[in-house]
Amino acid sequence: MKVSIIDYGAGNLPSVERALRSLGAETECVTSPGKIATARALILPGVGHFSAFVAGLRERNLAATLHDAIARGVPILGICLGLQAMFTASAEALGEQGLDLIHEVVQVLPTNVKSPHIGWNQLRRLRESVLLREISEDAYFYFAHSYAAAASEPHTAAACDHGFPFAAVVEQHNLMAVQFHPEKSGEVGSRVLRNFLEWAQ
Amino acid sequence: MTLARRIIPCLDVDAGRVVKGVEFAGLRDMGDPEELAARYNSEGADELILLDITASRDGRATFLETVSRVAQQVNIPFTAGGGIRRLQDGNAVLRAGADKITVNTAAVARPELISELAAQFGSQAVVLSMDVKNTHAGWEVFVRGGAESSGRDAVAWAREGVSRGAGEILLTSIDRDGTCSGFDCELTAKIAATVPVPVIASGGANTFDDFLAVFTDGRADAGLAASIFHSATHSIPALKKFLAERGVPVRMPMRPLGNSTR
Numbered sequence: 001m002k003v004s005i006i007d008y009g010a011g012n013l014p015s016v017e018r019a020l021r022s023l024g025a026e027t028e029c030v031t032s033p034g035k036i037a038t039a040r041a042l043i044l045p046g047v048g049h050f051s052a053f054v055a056g057l058r059e060r061n062l063a064a065t066l067h068d069a070i071a072r073g074v075p076i077l078g079i080c081l082g083l084q085a086m087f088t089a090s091a092e093a094l095g096e097q098g099l100d101l102i103h104e105v106v107q108v109l110p111t112n113v114k115s116p117h118i119g120w121n122q123l124r125r126l127r128e129s130v131l132l133r134e135i136s137e138d139a140y141f142y143f144a145h146s147y148a149a150a151a152s153e154p155h156t157a158a159a160c161d162h163g164f165p166f167a168a169v170v171e172q173h174n175l176m177a178v179q180f181h182p183e184k185s186g187e188v189g190s191r192v193l194r195n196f197l198e199w200a201q
Numbered sequence: 202m203t204l205a206r207r208i209i210p211c212l213d214v215d216a217g218r219v220v221k222g223v224e225f226a227g228l229r230d231m232g233d234p235e236e237l238a239a240r241y242n243s244e245g246a247d248e249l250i251l252l253d254i255t256a257s258r259d260g261r262a263t264f265l266e267t268v269s270r271v272a273q274q275v276n277i278p279f280t281a282g283g284g285i286r287r288l289q290d291g292n293a294v295l296r297a298g299a300d301k302i303t304v305n306t307a308a309v310a311r312p313e314l315i316s317e318l319a320a321q322f323g324s325q326a327v328v329l330s331m332d333v334k335n336t337h338a339g340w341e342v343f344v345r346g347g348a349e350s351s352g353r354d355a356v357a358w359a360r361e362g363v364s365r366g367a368g369e370i371l372l373t374s375i376d377r378d379g380t381c382s383g384f385d386c387e388l389t390a391k392i393a394a395t396v397p398v399p400v401i402a403s404g405g406a407n408t409f410d411d412f413l414a415v416f417t418d419g420r421a422d423a424g425l426a427a428s429i430f431h432s433a434t435h436s437i438p439a440l441k442k443f444l445a446e447r448g449v450p451v452r453m454p455m456r457p458l459g460n461s462t463r
Contacts, residue, residue: 014298019276048323111397116325116368118399119422120205120247120452140205140452142278144300144325146368161202184278184300186242186454 001201002026004039006066008046008056016045016079019183023194033065041200042066042074044177046081050106050147051093053085063099070101070175075200077131077193078177083170084147086177092147101175106149110163116146117162121180123169129157131169131176133195139188141168141180148179203450206416207247207423208437209401210430212237212271213254214283217263220254221428228254231431234267239274241430244437245454249275250303250371250425253283254346265297272298280328280371291318295326303371305330306344309351309358312365319366328401329367331358333388334375340388347375355388356395363396370400371425377405384411389419401425409435409443416449 003020005013007029017027020043030036044066046053057063070076078086087098090106098106109115120140125132141160148166151159158169160179170177176196182189212219212234219237220228231237238249251271253264261284268281281294282303291302302322308314308329318327332347333340333355340355351358359370372392374385382405389402399422402415406426415421429435441451 015272015276015300018273047326049320114204114397114399114422116398117204118325118369119207122202124202144278144368146324162204181278184276186276190276 001041001197002028003041003043003197003200004028004030004035005043005045006036006062007031008053008060008062013045015183016043019190019193020197023190023197025197031060033061036062036065036069039069039074041197042069042076044076044078044082044085046079046085047144048081049092050081050084050090050098051096053081054093054096054098057085066099067101073174075174075196076176077196078170078175079183080145080179080181083167083177083179084149086170086175087149090147102149102155102170102172104149104152106147107164108147109145113163115163116144117148118144120185121160121162123158123160124165125158126151126153127157129169130171130199131178131192131195132158135188135191140185141178141182141189141192142184142186143180145179204422205247205450205452206421206444207401208245208412208440208451209248209250209423209425210237210241210246210437211250211252211403211425211427213252213427214264214267215255216260217267219431221431231428235270235274237431238271238279241437242275242277243454245441245452246277246437247452248277248423249279251279251281251299252303253281255284265293268294268297268299282328282330286314288317288321291322295322301326301328301369303328303330305332308362309342309344309353312361315362315365315367319368324366324368324398327367328369328371329359329362330371330373331355331362332373332375335388340391343375347373347378356391359392359396363398367398369398370396372400372402374404378403380405381407383407384415384419384421384424386414386419389415389421393420393422399423409440412440413444413447413449416444
């Protein structure tokens with residue numbers, strides 16, 4: 001199937017593209033509202049600063065089309081900053097508006113733990129998860145972030161603990177997102193992407 | 202649920218080949234970077250680091266090609282560095298497919314470089330590499346591959362680097378590097394206690410016990426080694442099994458349940 005990767009100018013696109021292609025998916029990088037409007041499945045990748053993300057979306061006029069696509073039920077997977085972007089706002093750039101699909105604010109990791117949270121960590125399942133299908137409970141995933149959204153019902157399917165329990169896997173209807181990098185999480189991460197593709201089909 | 206301690210093989214790259222530096226006696230060829238990267242990726246390495254040790258200007262393009270070829274081989278994070286002096290250098294390495302960049306000598310000469318890179322690419326992409334030697338003045342930072350003293354105190358430099366936005370510290374003990382006498386746990390613990398970011402210990406790894414010591418006494422978040430992995434003295438799965446049996450949280454290489462696509 002064809003997956004459209006949203007390129008807002010600050011993403012880690014090549015590794016995400018490569019990972020999807022290795023699973024047999026066709027990929028295209030989209031930078032315009034028109035391309036998003038016709039997409040069958042979307043990936044919102046991201047590394048870097050929350051404000052760079054917001055600025056990138058604004059410059060390309062992508063937010064409204066993205067909202068429409070999600071409202072129509074188009075499957076979307078946010079990765080890392082792409083997860084955080086789905087929230088109302090982030091402590092990383094207060095005053096900037098996120099996509100506001102989940103009405104909560106992304107927080108900074110507390111000072112009693114190492115930050116950035118860099119490395120491989122495990123998850124705690126809160127409920128049945130589409131993205132974690134066929135993945136063992138003790139699997140490790142690669143994280144690299146300094147901000148996180150508190151794990152909470154109903155959006156969080158799996159949490160990770162680092163300073164506080166945060167949303168590692170978000171699943172809310174057609175809106176899915178992971179705080180870790182599936183494209184950098186070895187075979188286990190590849191399985192997460194495959195689960196998304198199969199579910200989006 | 203615990204953050205795993207990482208095992209990181211390091212590839213020193215010269216003219217498109219992985220080499221081992223033997224002081225004042227030239228470089229020994231250790232293999233092809235793509236082949237080694239693919240091997241470590243499948244053996245359960247948690248990350249890879251590629252360091253450009255070429256001095257020449259035209260060696261730069263060759264290194265970027267190597268980064269790009271290695272990127273095709275791995276689905277784990279990898280860091281590349283060596284000779285990054287400006288924002289454009291960092292950008293080129295990241296565009297070639299690396300997830301993070303390391304800076305060393307150029308950051309000591311101009312610490313603003315760290316701030317610029319972190320502002321552009323995020324702290325999670327900036328690793329401050331520091332080569333440290335125990336001198337009469339204390340723990341001192343050396344530059345130019347450990348050849349020249351910078352006059353900077355290691356603890357103060359680590360602190361400054363992190364305050365400028367470095368997201369990790371790659372800490373190499375010059376005293377231990379190449380000696381096979383184990384990591385410098387005292388130095389590592391000192392830096393790990395100073396900065397709020399992960400510390401990757403490097404220099405001196407020889408035995409499984411050296412890794413155990415650096416994760417316990419040294420409080421390291423990751424342990425790096427080169428030749429002991431290249432020469433297959435130690436396998437990564439065996440090292441991880443050893444550590445897991447002794448209570449160190451490590452990520453055991455595993456495949457998802459069910460049928461894989463491959």
